[in-house]
Amino acid sequence: MTDTNSSKIGKLVPDIVVSRLPLYLRTLTRLQEEGKEVTSSQELATRLGFSSAQIRKDLSHFGEFGKQGTGxxxxxxxxQLKTILNLDMMWDVALIGVGDLGHALANYGRFTRKGFRIAALFDSDPKKIGTIVNGVTVQAVDGMIDTIRQKGIRIAILAVPVNVAQKTAEKLVEAGVRAILNYAPITLTVPAEVKVQNIDPIAHLQKMTYYCKR
Amino acid sequence: MTDTNSSKIGKLVPDIVVSRLPLYLRTLTRLQEEGKEVTSSQELATRLGFSSAQIRKDLSHFGEFGKQGTGxxxxxxxxQLKTILNLDMMWDVALIGVGDLGHALANYGRFTRKGFRIAALFDSDPKKIGTIVNGVTVQAVDGMIDTIRQKGIRIAILAVPVNVAQKTAEKLVEAGVRAILNYAPITLTVPAEVKVQNIDPIAHLQKMTYYCKR
Structure with missing residues (x-):
């Protein structure tokens, strides 16, 4: 599962550490945009709300990136982080479901800037098939497996209605997709070698209302 | 911070346990839609990819909800979960930033069905101010603090550009907001009593590419 990366360092990195790497990358980019060239674990800690010890420990999984005293x-x-996260290349992404949300995602300029090119759009609605969104033609979901295989796409964004999400995910896996960003409010059942990340704004809001006084 | 809830049980529930409650609720709703009336920790475990022991342990923080053998x-x-999560009421939500994403969120029907009413929309673009999205008039961000105070809104969804996100969050806190669902790709700095949940599709994708073979 993590052959490529664990071989870089010879041991398995905890999943929770991997989760934080994109946040480090995002913060470093921000600091760079502010004109900074050097930073410290303390400055990153302040920006991210983690402890500086945690940041040093996280990064130590991958090597020695800073010098004592100079940061x-x-x-x-x-x-280094881009290489570790396999972001020193452009990834083609398939987006399935071009409703309100899918449309907004297809137009989200940040994907391309961060290494993810929306290379194929799919929908089952005949009125949407053939339309062009952000330069990409919406294709029928019927041809999805063939197209994804042909283009060698490994990453998909799932923005379909909840009742077809599991079935669509299974087709994506069959087509060779190994990473699914799932916007449907359902826990997908996929083989262990397929990674899923879920985005459900309701679940996030409901977690916060636990802490909200009435 | 957790007065309301910790008093129900007399002790603090770990944050990670709270995170899972919305997923239990979502899965229970799904089972109900499939016509089921009774479930087991084993069935929930299969649906959610957690262990049944974990589910029983999570729920035991809040009381005894099932019977041995009958589920x-x-x-x-x-x-019970809705009461624990303070979802036995409707929450008013302010949405700030009515761009592509904000527009899709304002039209997302599931918010209302799950207890979150988009009660106010704000944007700084004069072309958007005064327009109506899903029955709600977009107001100038200048009047945001007053409106949020007046309406007693405690929850906000932040869908503004990254360069104004921190400043806007500070205004929200000043206005009395205590929970922010942040779509801007930045870690917000807010007082400890304010909860923030972040949704950044790029960070999710970048976590998965770590595991993707080239």
Missing amino acids: YHIAFLKD | YHIAFLKD
């Missing part, structure tokens, strides 16, 4: 060179650490 | 009565457990 981290931002451009260098960014490059 | 959980779905409608009852749902009601």
